[in-house]
Amino acid sequence: MGGKLTVTQLEQKANKIRQDIINMLVEAGSGHSAGPLDLADIMTALYFNIMNIDPSKPEWSERDLFFLSNGHCVPVQYAAMAERGYFPVEELGTLRKFGSRLQGHPERTKLPGLENTSGPLGSGLSQAAGYAYSLQYLDNARHRWVYVVTGDGELNEGNIWEAAMFAGKYKLSQLIVFVDRNNIQIDGSTESVMPLEDLRGKWESFGWHVQEIDGHNIESIIDAASMARAISNKPSVIISHTIPGKGVDFMEYDYHWHGNPPGTIEPPGSPPKADQAKQALMKLRTLDGKITPGDLH
Amino acid sequence: MNYSLNPSLYDDEVEQEPIRAGFGRGLKAAGEANDKIVALCADLTDSTKMSDFKAAFPERFIEMGIAEQNLVTVASGLARAGKVPFTSSYAAFSPGRNWEQIRTTITLNDQPVKIIGSHAGVSVGPDGATHQMLEDIALMRVLPNMVVIAPGDSIEAEKATRAVAENGKPSYLRLAREKTPVFSKVDSPFEIGKAYVLREGHDITLLGTGTMTYQLLVAAQQLESRGIHAEVVHVPTIKPLDEATILASVQKTGRAVTAEEAQINGGFGGAVAELLSENLPTPLLRVGMRDRFGESGDPDELIRHFRLDGDSIAEDVKEFVSKTPRYHQGF
Known part of the structure; x- marks a missing residue:
C-alpha cells in the first residue's frame, strides 16, 4: 500500500464499511445494527491508519493487536478487515451462515487476523491486558501496541473493572482502549439501565489516562491514539462519544436497533420493514454525494 | 501390570x-x-x-x-x-x-x-x-x-x-x-490419558481418581481378607478417559466401583457410568458425594462421615458384591 489514506479517503472508507454492514445484516437476517454502524469511523481509523499491520501476514510477529471486547459488534470488524484485504469483501455475505468463517460472534480459531474470542461481555479487555503485559514485561517489545474496543453497556460487567485495576497496577502503557460511548444497551439508555457516570472519573481513579473525543471525527480518533501512545506510564482509555446507528437516520439514537438488523422490527419513526435496508443504503450512499437516490432503483 | x-x-x-x-x-x-x-x-x-x-x-x-x-x-x-x-x-x-x-x-x-x-x-x-x-x-x-x-x-x-x-x-x-x-514412587509411570492397574483381582474393579485411589487400595486389602479379590485401577486423567484400560478390567470382573472426593453426578462416577452404559453395561457403585454439600469438621472425620475412607468403602463394596450379579457378556 503506497502511503496512508487522506482523511477524506478514510471517511469514504468508513462509509463503504457502513454499507457493507447493512448488506451483511440484511443477508444474515439477524445481528446487531447500532453498535457496528457507530464504530465504523473508529474501526476505519484503526485498520487503515493507526495500527501497524499486514493483512497478508496476520500472525506477523511485529504487528499491533486488536481485541474486540464487545463481540456482538464484530460485523464492523469483519467489514474493516475485508476492506483492508484480510479476505474477499464478497465473503462478508456469509456472516452468521453455516460453514462461515464469519461466526455471529468472533472466534479466533475460525478466522486468521482475529486475536481473541469474545461475545459474553467483559472478558476482551482482560485478554488484551494479558497480551499487553507480555509485551511490556516479558517480551521487551515496547514498540507494539494493543488496541481494544469495548461497549459502554459492557462496562456493567465486573470483569471489566478487574481488568481496569490490573492494567492500572501494572501501568500497561501499551494498552489503548476505545469505549464506544453510544449511551444505549438492549434494555434502554445506559444511564437508565445501570448508570456509568462519572465515567471519566471511574477510569481516572483506576489509574488510567483518559481522553474524550467525538467518535465520528477521524482526525480526532487518530490524534487521540497518537496521544495515548505518548503516555508512557499509564494505560489509556479514549471515551468515544458516538451516535448509535450513525449514518442511518431512522436508526440513530434509537436503542431498538441495538440488537436487530434492518427489516426485522418497526420502531416508531422507522420506515416499513421491507424498505428499511434500501433506505439505509440510500442514506449512506448519498452522504458523500457520489450516488444519487435514483441509482439505487 | x-x-x-x-x-x-x-x-x-x-x-x-x-x-x-x-x-x-x-x-x-x-x-x-x-x-x-x-x-x-x-x-x-x-x-x-x-x-x-x-x-x-x-x-x-x-x-x-x-x-x-x-x-x-x-x-x-x-x-x-x-x-x-x-x-x-x-x-x-x-x-x-x-x-x-x-x-x-x-x-x-x-x-x-x-x-x-x-x-x-x-x-x-x-x-x-x-x-x-x-x-x-x-x-x-x-x-x-x-x-x-x-x-x-x-x-x-x-x-x-x-x-x-x-x-x-x-x-x-x-x-x-x-x-x-503417597502410594506411588518416583519411577511410577504417569502419562496424560492413561489409567493404571495398581492391584490385580477378578471379582470387582475399583476405579479411583485423586486421593481416593489410596482409600481403594486400603479397601481392596481388607476385601482380600474377606475373600473378595478386587482389582484397583488408578485413573488420574478423567478426560480424556483411558477407556481401553477401564473396559478391559471391567470386562474381566463384571462389576465396577468408582471413587472420588466430588459429586458423583457429573463427576468421575458420571464419566465412568457414561462409558460403561454405552459400551459394556455393568452394575456400578459410585462412591463420592451424593448430591449434597459438605460441612465443617476435621478432614478425617468428614471423610469417614461421608463414607469415603477405606474401611467404609470395603463395607459398602462387600454389600454391593453380595447383592449384585456379575455382568457377563450377553446377559
Whole structure:
C-alpha cells in the first residue's frame, strides 16, 4: 500500500464499511445494527491508519493487536478487515451462515487476523491486558501496541473493572482502549439501565489516562491514539462519544436497533420493514454525494 | 501390570504429603525447563504452592489479586502472546466462579492455559461447604478441548504438572489441601490419558481418581481378607478417559466401583457410568458425594462421615458384591 489514506479517503472508507454492514445484516437476517454502524469511523481509523499491520501476514510477529471486547459488534470488524484485504469483501455475505468463517460472534480459531474470542461481555479487555503485559514485561517489545474496543453497556460487567485495576497496577502503557460511548444497551439508555457516570472519573481513579473525543471525527480518533501512545506510564482509555446507528437516520439514537438488523422490527419513526435496508443504503450512499437516490432503483 | 507401588503403602506410618506440594515442585521444574511458563495467582500464592515458582522466577510471576475472572482471561491473553500460563486459586473460586470465562476465552479459544484448583473436596475440613469444591470435575470435563486431571498423590502431582506444561492444551489440575498418603514412587509411570492397574483381582474393579485411589487400595486389602479379590485401577486423567484400560478390567470382573472426593453426578462416577452404559453395561457403585454439600469438621472425620475412607468403602463394596450379579457378556 503506497502511503496512508487522506482523511477524506478514510471517511469514504468508513462509509463503504457502513454499507457493507447493512448488506451483511440484511443477508444474515439477524445481528446487531447500532453498535457496528457507530464504530465504523473508529474501526476505519484503526485498520487503515493507526495500527501497524499486514493483512497478508496476520500472525506477523511485529504487528499491533486488536481485541474486540464487545463481540456482538464484530460485523464492523469483519467489514474493516475485508476492506483492508484480510479476505474477499464478497465473503462478508456469509456472516452468521453455516460453514462461515464469519461466526455471529468472533472466534479466533475460525478466522486468521482475529486475536481473541469474545461475545459474553467483559472478558476482551482482560485478554488484551494479558497480551499487553507480555509485551511490556516479558517480551521487551515496547514498540507494539494493543488496541481494544469495548461497549459502554459492557462496562456493567465486573470483569471489566478487574481488568481496569490490573492494567492500572501494572501501568500497561501499551494498552489503548476505545469505549464506544453510544449511551444505549438492549434494555434502554445506559444511564437508565445501570448508570456509568462519572465515567471519566471511574477510569481516572483506576489509574488510567483518559481522553474524550467525538467518535465520528477521524482526525480526532487518530490524534487521540497518537496521544495515548505518548503516555508512557499509564494505560489509556479514549471515551468515544458516538451516535448509535450513525449514518442511518431512522436508526440513530434509537436503542431498538441495538440488537436487530434492518427489516426485522418497526420502531416508531422507522420506515416499513421491507424498505428499511434500501433506505439505509440510500442514506449512506448519498452522504458523500457520489450516488444519487435514483441509482439505487 | 508394571506399576511399582510404595512398599510401605499399607503401614500406619506411610509417608504423607499434600498433593499441592508436588504441584509446587513440578511448576518450578517446568519453569526451569521452559521459559515460556508464567504463573498467575489470585492472592493465595503460598497456599496453592506457587510460592516455589515465584521465588525462583519472580519476573515470570504475576500477582492478580482476588479477581478470578480476570485471572483466567489475562492468562488467555498471555497464551495468545505465546506464553504457557498457570493460574491458581482455590477450586471453589477457580473454576468455581469463572467458568464462562474459561469456556469462552480458553477452551473455545483453544489456548493452553492451565487452571489449578487447589483445596478441592471435603477434606478441606473446617472451612466448610463454601470452600469444599465438589463440582469442579463436572464443570471442567464437559468443556470441549479441556484436559482434566486429579493426581493421586504429591509425587504424581509433580509429574502431572510437568506433563500439562508441555501438552499444548487447556488443562485443569485438581489439588487437595491436606496431607495424603503417597502410594506411588518416583519411577511410577504417569502419562496424560492413561489409567493404571495398581492391584490385580477378578471379582470387582475399583476405579479411583485423586486421593481416593489410596482409600481403594486400603479397601481392596481388607476385601482380600474377606475373600473378595478386587482389582484397583488408578485413573488420574478423567478426560480424556483411558477407556481401553477401564473396559478391559471391567470386562474381566463384571462389576465396577468408582471413587472420588466430588459429586458423583457429573463427576468421575458420571464419566465412568457414561462409558460403561454405552459400551459394556455393568452394575456400578459410585462412591463420592451424593448430591449434597459438605460441612465443617476435621478432614478425617468428614471423610469417614461421608463414607469415603477405606474401611467404609470395603463395607459398602462387600454389600454391593453380595447383592449384585456379575455382568457377563450377553446377559
